[in-house]
Amino acid sequence: MTHAKAYAAQSAKTPLAPFSFERRSVGAQDVALDVLHCGVCHSDLHTARNEWRNTIYPSVPGHEIVGRVTAVGDLVSKFKVGDIVGVGCMVDSCQHCTPCADGLEQYCDNGFTGTYNGPEQGTGANTYGGYSSAMVVRESFVLKITHSDAELAAVAPLLCAGITTYSPLRQWNVGPGHKVGIVGLGGLGHMGVKIAAAMGAHVVLFTTSVNKREDALRLGAKEVVVSKNPEEMAAHANSFDFILNTVAAPHNLDAFLALLKLDGTMTLVGAPENPHPSPNVFSLIMKRRRLAGSLIGGIRETQEMLDFCAKHHIVSDIETIRMDQIETAYERMLKSDVKYRFVVDMATL
Template sequence: MPTTKAYATPSASSPLAPFEIDRRHPGREDVQIEILYCGVCHSDLHTARNEWKNTIYPCVPGHEIVGRVIAVGDRVQKFRVGDLAGVGCMVDSCGHCHPCHEGEEQYCENGFTGTYNGPMFGGGENTFGGYAQSIVVKEAFVLHIQHDEKDLASVAPLLCAGITTYSPLRHWGAGPGKKVGVVGLGGLGHMGVKLAHAMGAHVVLFTTSPSKVEDGKRLGADEVVISRDPRQMAAHANSFDFILNTVAAPHDLDVFLQMLKLDGTMTLVGAPAEPHPSPEVFNLILKRRQLAGSLIGGIRETQEMLDFCAEHGIGSDVEVIPMNYINTAYERMLKSDVKYRFVIDMASLQ
């Protein structure tokens, strides 16, 4: 097997450092991609530090991958050498369960294979992610990039942050005539604001930080509410069709459930290391409100999201970093010290 330069961690308490990994030779249905940029997701940090108690070491994170096709198998039909391509959070699924047949591979009943850290439910190989020079992926899990090459760094986070927010917005019908709230203005939240605005919804950003008011409006929010201000919150009670909650830390869900109108839904996409406090049941039953969750999107919907973003000129707001800055980036990410997503320039790994 050919070796590839990468960055990996051997344990939960170790920093990421240079490492060499084996990649398989491209098979007949495989696409080999030279990785140009890889986004840095909070899930990378959770996994590298084993905060979800499922990490297989050594661990090479990275599932927001964009690059150029450098080889294809003889059965590959949709990609050619030289194409711009992306890889998100999945590189395989069982292909025969009901969700897979419906194009919802992220809900594969047998567990999709993550781009890093192997199959979600254990067994099989320990997959290595995008903090590397190249990757080999089955064609069915590779995505076309329609953005201009000069915008590739801002495209990388769409493969996770973009689809994580796009999927629930589409599923719950965000669009003209709908009032949509977005809780939190981080890597996920800033994409939620951009996408909901592009879909035509009336967008309200909830943030605890007055310093983010202007940025929220720049990104597309029609209104910004300081969620710690009871008067501002009361003015919006019982008025939202949908709320996208992107906060990845435990917090009181009730204050946002009370913002929903009859039959409104709040969907959680942040993944806290510790559970949220249990919500008050009466906040649900008195208005037939729904509290839901959503996990990325299938390959078909991810391609739809990428095409939508290309059409509307949407990318993530990013800070591009060299590979050897990753451990510092993790510490800054914990402090929310980035607007709004780190992206690694993989040329720095040479």
């Protein structure tokens, strides 16, 4: 067993606080790592405060993890002690259903094992995430990181925000000659802008905040549209190949569906606490438009994303915090008061 220090929520109403527990012993196919950096995702807050009404307490959030390997099992072949690695939103899946066989573990027919808020395969035990000093993870769910040491803190959010935006952009074959909209410039949206631009698309950022225009252009957008301005929206009617909607609050989807060209697709990756208003069916049928959803990415695609980002020198824009600042970070995140992702320096634990 490995002793781990962590920060955990004991209930939906209590702040995260120091917590200690034992990680499992390193098995033949396991990789043990010391956690160096852990990004702060909106899902962490949803889970800690039981906003999705499925939290098992105590809860140790965190699924944007960069660490250093400290031990490997006898059957591990891809990693060695000292390697810098990543762990994302999953730490296991059934490994035998059709999606798992196709490298789509996030869609496991039997349910993947989340990095936190489990349940663990086989035992059903609750899993504890990256707001902790150490982890033990099955080798097949550990990822190689090739970014420079100086970039490692900013790499951490790629393990969720990066793959959440990369996967739908790849699935819908975004590339040169495509006009792509990104709705929202937060933790997800700013990664969507960077990745879509690196793929060669003409990127348009939609925002409700006029003051985000300069940042969006710096990140790679060619145009910025204030979505509250009807004239700006109307100027782009029927013109988009693809729109990636990252907003995690209920809003009118029809306003964006109307911007898609024939056979265009809008994919939702934001997960609001309450449902969006139902779209008007005529927004879809009149141009054979598609409204889709996407959930993170499989391990193979997540590795592809990390390699793509290393090649194109892409990392997240971050603000580093101490572990004991997590509740303040949550409150600031709710106010969109971060550009654009908090990352915990786990040495402060």
